[in-house]
Amino acid sequence: MFGISLNNRLPIHEQLTExxxxxxxxxALEENEPLPSVRELAADLGVNPNTIQRAYGExxxxxxxxxxxxxxxxxxxDIEAVRRVKVSEGIKNxxxxxKELIKLGVSYTEVIEEVxxxxxxxxxx
Amino acid sequence: MFGISLNNRLPIHEQLTExxxxxxxxxALEENEPLPSVRELAADLGVNPNTIQRAYGExxxxxxxxxxxxxxxxxxxDIEAVRRVKVSEGIKNxxxxxKELIKLGVSYTEVIEEVxxxxxxxxxx
Amino acid sequence: MFGISLNNRLPIHEQLTExxxxxxxxxALEENEPLPSVRELAADLGVNPNTIQRAYGExxxxxxxxxxxxxxxxxxxDIEAVRRVKVSEGIKNxxxxxKELIKLGVSYTEVIEEVxxxxxxxxxx
Amino acid sequence: MFGISLNNRLPIHEQLTExxxxxxxxxALEENEPLPSVRELAADLGVNPNTIQRAYGExxxxxxxxxxxxxxxxxxxDIEAVRRVKVSEGIKNxxxxxKELIKLGVSYTEVIEEVxxxxxxxxxx
DNA sequence: GTGGTCTAGACCACA
DNA sequence: GTGGTCTAGACCACA
Numbered sequence: 001m002f003g004i005s006l007n008n009r010l011p012i013h014e015q016l017t018e019x020x021x022x023x024x025x026x027x028a029l030e031e032n033e034p035l036p037s038v039r040e041l042a043a044d045l046g047v048n049p050n051t052i053q054r055a056y057g058e059x060x061x062x063x064x065x066x067x068x069x070x071x072x073x074x075x076x077x078d079i080e081a082v083r084r085v086k087v088s089e090g091i092k093n094x095x096x097x098x099k100e101l102i103k104l105g106v107s108y109t110e111v112i113e114e115v116x117x118x119x120x121x122x123x124x125x
Numbered sequence: 126m127f128g129i130s131l132n133n134r135l136p137i138h139e140q141l142t143e144x145x146x147x148x149x150x151x152x153a154l155e156e157n158e159p160l161p162s163v164r165e166l167a168a169d170l171g172v173n174p175n176t177i178q179r180a181y182g183e184x185x186x187x188x189x190x191x192x193x194x195x196x197x198x199x200x201x202x203d204i205e206a207v208r209r210v211k212v213s214e215g216i217k218n219x220x221x222x223x224k225e226l227i228k229l230g231v232s233y234t235e236v237i238e239e240v241x242x243x244x245x246x247x248x249x250x
Numbered sequence: 251m252f253g254i255s256l257n258n259r260l261p262i263h264e265q266l267t268e269x270x271x272x273x274x275x276x277x278a279l280e281e282n283e284p285l286p287s288v289r290e291l292a293a294d295l296g297v298n299p300n301t302i303q304r305a306y307g308e309x310x311x312x313x314x315x316x317x318x319x320x321x322x323x324x325x326x327x328d329i330e331a332v333r334r335v336k337v338s339e340g341i342k343n344x345x346x347x348x349k350e351l352i353k354l355g356v357s358y359t360e361v362i363e364e365v366x367x368x369x370x371x372x373x374x375x
Numbered sequence: 376m377f378g379i380s381l382n383n384r385l386p387i388h389e390q391l392t393e394x395x396x397x398x399x400x401x402x403a404l405e406e407n408e409p410l411p412s413v414r415e416l417a418a419d420l421g422v423n424p425n426t427i428q429r430a431y432g433e434x435x436x437x438x439x440x441x442x443x444x445x446x447x448x449x450x451x452x453d454i455e456a457v458r459r460v461k462v463s464e465g466i467k468n469x470x471x472x473x474k475e476l477i478k479l480g481v482s483y484t485e486v487i488e489e490v491x492x493x494x495x496x497x498x499x500x
Numbered sequence: 501g502t503g504g505t506c507t508a509g510a511c512c513a514c515a
Numbered sequence: 516g517t518g519g520t521c522t523a524g525a526c527c528a529c530a
Contacts, residue, residue: 011319011514025229048515083229090226091239094219098243101215104150104208108244112237114216118223119233136520162502173522178504186311194386195502195530261505275479287517298507303519320515320517333479340476341489344469348493351465354400354458358494362487364466368473369483386529423530 002045012047016055021064024075025083035065035073127161129170137172141180146189149200150208160190160198252286254295262297266305271314274325275333285315285323377420387422391430396439399450400458410440410448 002019010018023029035041038056042049056073059065064082067073076082101111129144148154160166163181167174181198184190189207192198201207226236254269273279285291288306292299306323309315314332317323326332351361377394385393398404410416413431417424431448434440439457442448451457476486 009316009318013514051515054514087226087229087231090222090229090231094222094226094236094239095243097215097219097222098240099247101212101219102244102247104212104215106212106215108241111219111240111244114219115223115236115240116233118220119227119236122224122227138520163504164502173524175523176521179520181503191384192503193384193530194504194528197502263505288519289517298509300508301506304505306518317518318515319513319519322517337476337479337481340472340479340481344472344476344486344489345493347465347469347472348490349497351462351469352494352497354462354465356462356465358491361469361490361494364469365473365486365490366483368470369477369486372474372477388529426530429529 002041012051013054013058016045016052017058017062020055020059021062021082021086024064024079025086029075031075031077031079033075035075037072127166127169137176138179138183141170141177142183142187142189145180145184146187146207146211149189149204150211154200156200156202156204158200160200162197252291252294262301263304263308266295266302267308267312267314270305270309271312271332271336274314274329275336279325281325281327281329283325285325287322377416387426388429388433391420391427392433392437395430395434396437396457396461399439399454400461404450406450406452406454408450409446410450412447 002016002023020029020035029035035056036044038049038052041047042052045052056065056067060067060073062082062085063078064076065073066076098111127141127144127148129141133140135143145154145160154160160181161169163174163177166172167177170177181190181192185192185198187207187210188203189201190198191201223236252269252273254266258265260268270279270285279285285306286294288299288302291297292302295302306315306317310317310323312332312335313328314326315323316326348361377391377398395404395410404410410431411419413424413427416422417427420427431440431442435442435448437457437460438453439451440448441451473486
């Protein structure tokens with residue numbers, strides 16, 4: 001269903017949260033689209049319902065989904081907002097890493113060079 | 126002594142490993158300088174000797190320290206090697222983050238702009 | 251269960267790490283196969299859980315196993331990678347020994363002859 | 376004096392034993408040559424006399440030295456015998472490693488190739 | 501005294 | 516129940 005493989009070292013609930021967020025951001029899940037119920041998804045994935053519950057709770061907390069009582073859970077109607085949050089998180093993380101590299105004596109040019117390489121590689125694929 | 130605050134969520138042994146690695150890389154600890162003994166540091170930090178032992182074990186595994194039996198532990202005599210490992214780790218991490226941003230539609234120019242900002246800020250301080 | 255004899259001079263945790271790595275490489279343990287839980291194996295071997303924990307930690311560090319939180323530990327899904335590491339370690343060790351023999355004046359032909367003998371013996375068995 | 380650096384992870388007494396054996400085998404120490412006294416060497420190396428005592432004991436046990444009561448310790452008068460022991464030890468070690476590689480599926484030709492490489496490299500230097 | 505190993509047992513997050 | 520972390524404390528080799 002969700003194509004989630006659980007052999008990772010990350011806690012399952014985090015994997016799920018990440019995966020669903022990813023699907024929302026890539027358009028695999030659309031705005032206001034309903035998500036499977038806790039029980040259904042738990043059965044599908046062969047996972048404890050508590051684990052699904054936890055992932056769904058996190059998704060709601062970070063604004064990826066909303067719930068309508070008695071109806072179920074749905075993808076947010078403002079995916080763009082989620083994207084913005086993710087972008088700013090990513091930039092914050094890069095900031096941390098770059099600071100680390102500065103402390104280690106890596107120059108601006110070297111960092112830029114690395115970033116360029118990645119863009120070249122990814123652009124092709 | 127080591128100015129280690131243990132209020133983080135990170136396991137104590139990891140905090141210690143990180144802290145000492147940092148001190149080695151910033152020059153606060155010099156090549157071949159002796160580290161406090163397991164028992165001494167444990168007493169200083171109010172922590173169990175096993176926890177120190179574990180951190181010291183990790184430091185040795187990653188090449189930050191070496192131990193001389195019956196004598197104690199010392200900072201590696203090749204700090205530069207540690208630095209190289211840390212740099213390549215940092216670059217790998219940036220790679221991951223940049224890929225993430227590409228997926229989110231952030232352009233090359235925007236990423237570069239962010240990196241430049243950080244360099245400007247850090248260069249001043 | 252694991253047929254581990256703990257009468258060696260090697261630390262128990264190292265014996266265990268070695269034994270399990272061996273079982274993985276010889277196919278006695280298959281990819282993604284679950285390992286006994288820390289507590290279970292500790293009881294089986296009459297050894298402290300911490301000692302098992304330590305061995306399991308090493309196995310994870312060297313990529314022989316992975317752990318899924320709340321579920322347990324499993325044999326890596328890429329045994330071939332472990333094999334490659336072990337081969338390169340073995341070759342490095344032979345290198346050291348051969349250098350030693352060269353220093354002692356042993357000729358190329360003599361070393362080769364010894365290697366051939368071992369292959370003959372092992373091929374038969 | 377003996378050019379021994381003690382920053383290794385090996386116990387000092389083992390380092391000393393190895394170093395002196397090496398000096399005997401390379402001709403740096405000659406047959407029947409006297410060794411420094413325990414006290415003298417301990418002072419020279421800034422090491423506990425017990426440690427020297429222990430190394431000297433091992434050297435005598437493996438036939439590298441002999442002691443004349445009241446006179447001191449001397450290099451064996453049959454260095455060739457020491458060499459033979461070392462050679463057979465080296466061959467035994469290679470045997471172990473080769474067996475390991477056979478278990479890992481490495482072919483005879485590959486091992487030979489590696490040995491040849493090392494000979495080529497060492498022959499030049 | 502110094503590090504290395506191990507036992508005994510508690511507590512936590514995760515499932 | 517399962518792994519991860521930590522405390523408390525013993526014993527050993529090495530110096």
